Amino acid sequence: MATDSWAEAVDKQEAALDSVRLNLRNTVHSLLSFSWMLGWILFSKRHFLYLVVSEDVGAQSLLNKLIRNNLVNTTNQVEVLQKDPNSPLYSVKSFEELRLKPQLLQGVYGMGFNRPSKIQETALPMMLAEPPQNLIAQSQSGTGKTAAFVLAMLSHVDPNNKYPQCLCVSPTYELALQTGKVIEQMGKYYPEVKLVYAIRGNKLQRGMKLQEQIVIGTPGTMLDWCSKFKFIDPKKIKVFVLDEADVMIATQGHQDQSIRIQRMLPKNCQMLLFSATFEESVWNFAQRIVPDPNIIKLKREEETLDTIKQYYVLCNSKEEKFQALSNIYGAITIAQAMIFCHTRKTAGWLAGELSREGHQVALLSGEMQVEQRAAVIERFRDGKEKVLVTTNVCARGIDVEQVSVVINFDLPIDKDGNPDNETYLHRIGRTGRFGKRGLAINMVDSKMSMNILYRIQEHFNKKIEKLDTDDLDEIEKIAS
Numbered sequence: 001m002a003t004d005s006w007a008e009a010v011d012k013q014e015a016a017l018d019s020v021r022l023n024l025r026n027t028v029h030s031l032l033s034f035s036w037m038l039g040w041i042l043f044s045k046r047h048f049l050y051l052v053v054s055e056d057v058g059a060q061s062l063l064n065k066l067i068r069n070n071l072v073n074t075t076n077q078v079e080v081l082q083k084d085p086n087s088p089l090y091s092v093k094s095f096e097e098l099r100l101k102p103q104l105l106q107g108v109y110g111m112g113f114n115r116p117s118k119i120q121e122t123a124l125p126m127m128l129a130e131p132p133q134n135l136i137a138q139s140q141s142g143t144g145k146t147a148a149f150v151l152a153m154l155s156h157v158d159p160n161n162k163y164p165q166c167l168c169v170s171p172t173y174e175l176a177l178q179t180g181k182v183i184e185q186m187g188k189y190y191p192e193v194k195l196v197y198a199i200r201g202n203k204l205q206r207g208m209k210l211q212e213q214i215v216i217g218t219p220g221t222m223l224d225w226c227s228k229f230k231f232i233d234p235k236k237i238k239v240f241v242l243d244e245a246d247v248m249i250a251t252q253g254h255q256d257q258s259i260r261i262q263r264m265l266p267k268n269c270q271m272l273l274f275s276a277t278f279e280e281s282v283w284n285f286a287q288r289i290v291p292d293p294n295i296i297k298l299k300r301e302e303e304t305l306d307t308i309k310q311y312y313v314l315c316n317s318k319e320e321k322f323q324a325l326s327n328i329y330g331a332i333t334i335a336q337a338m339i340f341c342h343t344r345k346t347a348g349w350l351a352g353e354l355s356r357e358g359h360q361v362a363l364l365s366g367e368m369q370v371e372q373r374a375a376v377i378e379r380f381r382d383g384k385e386k387v388l389v390t391t392n393v394c395a396r397g398i399d400v401e402q403v404s405v406v407i408n409f410d411l412p413i414d415k416d417g418n419p420d421n422e423t424y425l426h427r428i429g430r431t432g433r434f435g436k437r438g439l440a441i442n443m444v445d446s447k448m449s450m451n452i453l454y455r456i457q458e459h460f461n462k463k464i465e466k467l468d469t470d471d472l473d474e475i476e477k478i479a480s
C-alpha cells in the first residue's frame with residue numbers, strides 16, 4: 001500500500017513528544033529495555049523510526065484480526081509447489097476427511113466451521129500427513145491460516161507426554177495471545193492438552209521444566225526458555241510454527257532469534273511458516289527457517305470499484321464539510337460508516353462535532369496504544385459505535401469489508417500532493433463478486449482537492465457523481 005508519509009509527517013509534528021512517550025510505552029515493557037531504548041534513540045534517530053514503524057506493522061496485523069469476525073472469501077485458486085512433484089496432492093472438502101480426533105472435530109464444529117477454507121483444503125492434508133511435511137504458506141489475513149496450524153499442532157501432540165511438543169512463535173505479545181485464544185477454543189473438548197505463553201512478564205522459577213504440550217510466545221522469550229533457562233527441551237519438539245513472518249522480519253532481532261530457535265530443533269521436526277505477504281525479504285527468511293518446503297500461495301482477491309456508488313460534495317471549509325455530513329446523516333439511515341481524515345487533528349475535531357450532534361462515534365487515533373486501538377475496533381465491529389473516524393495512517397492496512405459507507409472527509413494524497421489511488425481503492429473498494437454494494441462520499445473543499453478528485457476519477461475510469469447535500473430528495477436517492 002502506498003505510504004501516506006505526508007500525513008504521517010504532519011501527525012508526527014503535531015504530537016512528536018506524545019509519540020515518543022507512547023511508542024516507548026507500547027514497545028518497551030521493562031525498565032531495563034526502557035533505558036536501552038532511550039540510549040538507542042539518542043544513538044540513532046533513524047533506528048527509532050524503524051522501530052516505531054515495525055511496531056505499527058504488528059499493531060496493524062492485530063487490528064485486522066480483531067475487526068474481522070469471519071472468513072475472507074476468495075474465488076482465486078490456490079497455487080501449490082510440492083517438495084516432491086510426483087507425490088499425489090490431496091485436498092479435502094470436509095473436516096471429516098482429515099480423520100481428526102473426535103475431540104478436535106467437535107472443537108472445529110464448535111467454532112462454527114462447516115468446511116475447510118480454500119487454503120485449509122490443501123494445507124491441512126499436508127500438515128497432517130505422515131511423515132510430517134514442511135510448509136510455507138502465504139495468503140491474506142483472514143483466510144484461515146491460524147485455524148489451520150492450530151489444528152495441526154493440536155493433532156500432533158501426545159497429551160500423555162507432559163513436556164512441550166509444539167512451539168509457535170508470533171511477532172508480538174498481543175498476536176501470541178490471539179493465537180492462544182484460538183488454541184483454547186479449538187482445544188475446548190481436548191482439555192488434556194495444555195498451553196503456556198512464553199512472553200515477557202511470564203516469569204518461571206529457575207530450574208523448572210514445562211509440562212504443557214504447546215508453547216506459544218514471542219521469539220526472544222521463547223529463545224531464552226529453550227537455551228538460557230532450559231524450561232523447554234528443544235530436541236523434543238515435533239512441530240515448529242512461525243506465524244506472521246512478514247511482521248516478524250519487520251522487527252529487529254526477531255529474525256535472528258527465530259533462526260536460533262529453529263537451529264536447536266531436531267531434523268525431523270515439522271516446520272511451518274505463515275505470512276500474509278511475500279516480498280523477497282520474507283521469502284529469504286522463510287527459506288532459512290523451513291528446509292525442503294511445500295509451498296502454498298493464495299492470491300489476494302482484486303479490489304474493484306464496480307459495486308460502489310461514488311459521489312462528491314463541494315464545500316468551502318471543514319465546517320461546511322461537517323454540515324454536509326450532518327445533512328447526509330439526517331436524510332439517510334447509515335448502519336455503520338468509516339470516515340477518513342488527513343490528520344489526527346481533523347479526526348479529533350470531527351469526532352467531537354459528531355458526538356455533540358448525538359452520534360455514537362469511535363475515534364481511532366495515532367497516539368492511542370495498541371490495546372486502546374484494539375478496544376475501539378472491537379466496539380465498532382460489535383456495532384456499539386456507528387461511526388469510526390480515523391486517519392489514514394492509523395487505518396492503513398485495516399480491512400473494513402463490512403462497512404458499506406465510506407466517507408473521505410479528506411481525499412487520500414501522497415507526500416507530493418498527488419492522488420493516492422491505491423489507498424482510495426483500498427478504502428472504498430470491494431472484492432470481486434463477494435463484494436456487497438457500497439457507497440463512497442468524497443468531500444471536496446478546494447480547487448486542489450477537486451483536481452485530485454478528477455485525477456482519481458480518470459485513473460479508475462469510473463464516474464464520481466456530484467451530490468447536492470442541501471437537497472434532501474437527492475440524498476435520499478443515493479441510498480436506494
Ligand SMILES: Nc1ncnc2c1ncn2[C@@H]1O[C@H](COP(=O)(O)OP(=O)(O)OP(=O)(O)O)[C@@H](O)[C@H]1O
Pocket residue numbers: 061064065068069070071072111112113114115116117120139140141142143144145146147148276
Ligand atoms: N473453515 C472455516 N470456516 C469458517 N470460519 C473459519 C474457518 N477457518 C477460519 N475461520 C474464521 O475466519 C477468521 C479468519 O481465520 P484465521 O484467523 O485463521 O485467518 P488467518 O489467515 O490466520 O488471518 P490472520 O493472518 O489475520 O491471522 C477467524 O474468525 C476464524 O475463526
